[in-house]
Structures are given as C-alpha cells and as structure tokens.
Amino acid sequence: MTPIPHRIVSRRAETGDVTTLSLVPASGRPLGFVPGQFNMLTAYGVGEVAISVSSSPREVGPLQHTVRDVGPVTRALCRASTGDVIGVRGPFGTPWAVDAAPTSTGDTVVVAGGIGIAPLRGAIDDLVHRPDTDGGRVFIVAGARQPEQIIFAGDLEAWERAGAVVAVTVDLGSPGWLGHVGLVTSVFDAIAFEPAESSALVCGPEIMMRLTARALVGRGVDPERIRVALERNMQCGVGWCGHCQLGPFLLCRDGPVLPYAGAVSHLLSERER
Numbered sequence: 288m289t290p291i292p293h294r295i296v297s298r299r300a301e302t303g304d305v306t307t308l309s310l311v312p313a314s315g316r317p318l319g320f321v322p323g324q325f326n327m328l329t330a331y332g333v334g335e336v337a338i339s340v341s342s343s344p345r346e347v348g349p350l351q352h353t354v355r356d357v358g359p360v361t362r363a364l365c366r367a368s369t370g371d372v373i374g375v376r377g378p379f380g381t382p383w384a385v386d387a388a389p390t391s392t393g394d395t396v397v398v399a400g401g402i403g404i405a406p407l408r409g410a411i412d413d414l415v416h417r418p419d420t421d422g423g424r425v426f427i428v429a430g431a432r433q434p435e436q437i438i439f440a441g442d443l444e445a446w447e448r449a450g451a452v453v454a455v456t457v458d459l460g461s462p463g464w465l466g467h468v469g470l471v472t473s474v475f476d477a478i479a480f481e482p483a484e485s486s487a488l489v490c491g492p493e494i495m496m497r498l499t500a501r502a503l504v505g506r507g508v509d510p511e512r513i514r515v516a517l518e519r520n521m522q523c524g525v526g527w528c529g530h531c532q533l534g535p536f537l538l539c540r541d542g543p544v545l546p547y548a549g550a551v552s553h554l555l556s557e558r559e560r
C-alpha cells in the first residue's frame with residue numbers, strides 16, 4: 288500500500304491539457320504490468336489518483352502514464368517537472384487480455400475516445416506486433432473532440448504502417464482538417480471487419496462506450512467478446528474500501544476491463560454517485 292517513489296525522467300505535452308510522464312523507480316526495480324492495468328499515482332502533498340499505464344510492455348524503458356488535467360491531483364501531476372519525484376502504487380486491475388482473446392483468428396476492433404486511447408496503447412502495440420500472422424486484422428477507430436485533441440498521432444501512423452486499419456474522426460472539425468467528422472460509430476460502416484469472429488476493445492467516455500458497444504452488437508459481435516473499461520472513484524485499489532463499487536463489481540479488483548455482457552451492459556448507463 289506504500290507508494291514507491293519514482294522520478295520523472297521526461298514529460299511530453301500531448302495536447303493543451305494532456306501530458307505523458309515517463310517514470311523510473313528510485314529503487315531501480317521496475318514495476319511489471321499488463322496493458323489495461325492502472326497505478327495509483329501520488330502527487331506528494333496533494334493526493335493520489337488512478338491512472339492507467341500508457342506504455343507498451345514491448346518498449347524497454349520508463350513506465351509511462353498519460354494524464355488529463357481535470358482537478359487538483361491531475362493538475363499537480365501534469366505540472367510536475369522532469370526530475371520531480373511522484374509515488375506509484377500498483378499495478379492494479381484487470382488487463383485487456385489480448386492474448387486470451389476468445390478467437391485468436393478473428394479480427395480485433397479497437398475503439399478509443401479521447402484519452403481512452405491511453406489505457407489501450409499497450410494492447411494495440413501487442414496486437415499490431417503479434418507474431419501470429421493468422422491472427423486476424425486489427426482495426427483502430429480513434430475519436431477526439433477536435434483535431435488538436437488527438438493524442439498519440441505518431442503511434443496511430445506507426446500502427447497503420449505496421450498493418451492496422453486506422454480511422455480517426457473528430458466531433459468538430461477545424462480549418463485545415465481534411466479527415467472524418469462525426470462520432471466513432473459513424474465510421475463503423477466503412478470498416479470491413481468480420482463481426483461473427485471479431486473481438487472488440489472499447490475505452491472512452493461512458494456514453495461513447497455504450498453507443499459503440501450497442502453498434503458492435505448490432506453488427507453481430509458477441510457481447511462476451513466486447514471488452515470495455517469502466518472507471519469509478521478509486522481509493523485503496525485493492526478491493527478493501529468499496530469506493531469503486533458498481534453493482535456486483537469492485538472495479539479496482541474486478542475491472543476496469545470487463546466484458547460487455549450481462550450486468551455490464553445494464554450498468555454502463557449508471558452514473559457515478
């Protein structure tokens with residue numbers, strides 16, 4: 288439960304309010320993780336928040352977290368400088384489990400809204416570099432409110448070069464934007480995946496995940512093969528305090544990644560109280 292001090296070795300501004308921090312442990316012993324898991328990050332003297340790991344296990348080097356400045360703790364993290372020390376506790380939660388996909392031969396559709404691409408980054412990297420060439424195609428649909436809020440643009444290009452089909456869409460265009468304008472669901476029709484065999488990984492605002500999951504089910508994807516990432520206020524991260532309860536789930540332990548089937552399809556529309 289004690290945060291392990293980590294030094295910020297570099298920081299990258301992704302957009303006006305999103306920053307990626309690269310961290311190395313002061314102890315020299317790196318934390319392991321699997322894509323989809325999160326850590327509790329402490330801005331000393333301010334507080335602790337849940338933030339997903341955004342690095343890929345394939346990358347040798349610092350642990351990365353991509354943080355959007357929405358309140359006191361995330362602001363302190365986004366404003367921290369190279370050389371500063373923050374606390375890291377984890378990793379916690381369930382992974383995207385790309386390797387355990389029910390059909391390794393089916394297509395995989397990855398749908399990310401806004402900063403929702405951060406928890407997916409490691410899973411996408413695993414998917415596009417899967418050694419199994421019979422493992423189905425990878426389709427990535429990334430949405431952002433406006434072009435200047437697209438994060439990981441360089442990664443999206445690299446994943447496309449590695450063979451993934453990538454579609455980027457924005458809710459609101461701006462001068463010079465020649466790409467697609469519309470919700471992520473509006474680009475589905477142009478994507479030729481094979482629904483009966485496909486798996487899907489979906490992360491973003493709850494309304495986006497709900498509409499996306501419904502659209503995928505409408506296309507014929509099995510709800511058990513659609514995974515969503517659910518977020519609630521997290522305090523302990525280890526199933527003790529109950530802060531993250533959503534219906535029958537403690538999301539720090541049973542989630543954040545869960546199949547969109549049964550209880551989750553109903554709970555996805557419940558607002559946090």
Ligand SMILES: Cc1cc2nc3c(=O)[nH]c(=O)nc-3n(C[C@H](O)[C@H](O)[C@H](O)COP(=O)(O)OP(=O)(O)OC[C@H]3O[C@@H](n4cnc5c(N)ncnc54)[C@H](O)[C@@H]3O)c2cc1C
Pocket residue numbers: 325334336337338339340353354355356357358359360361362380402405406517518519520521543
């Ligand atoms: C498993 C998990 C993984 C997460 N991964 C990331 C990540 O990779 N990057 C990132 O930037 N954020 C992530 N978050 C959200 C992050 O934890 C919250 O933004 C943070 O707790 C806000 O704390 P704060 O003190 O800065 O602001 P607060 O003052 O606590 O909150 C500011 C505003 O954000 C809202 N908010 C708080 N927590 C959440 C939440 N969990 N989801 C949606 N809105 C929230 C509040 O209602 C309020 O309106 C994740 C959350 C969870 C549970």
Ligand code: FES
Pocket residue numbers: 520521522523524525526527528529530531532537538539540
């Ligand atoms: S955060 Fe304490 S039980 Fe989940």
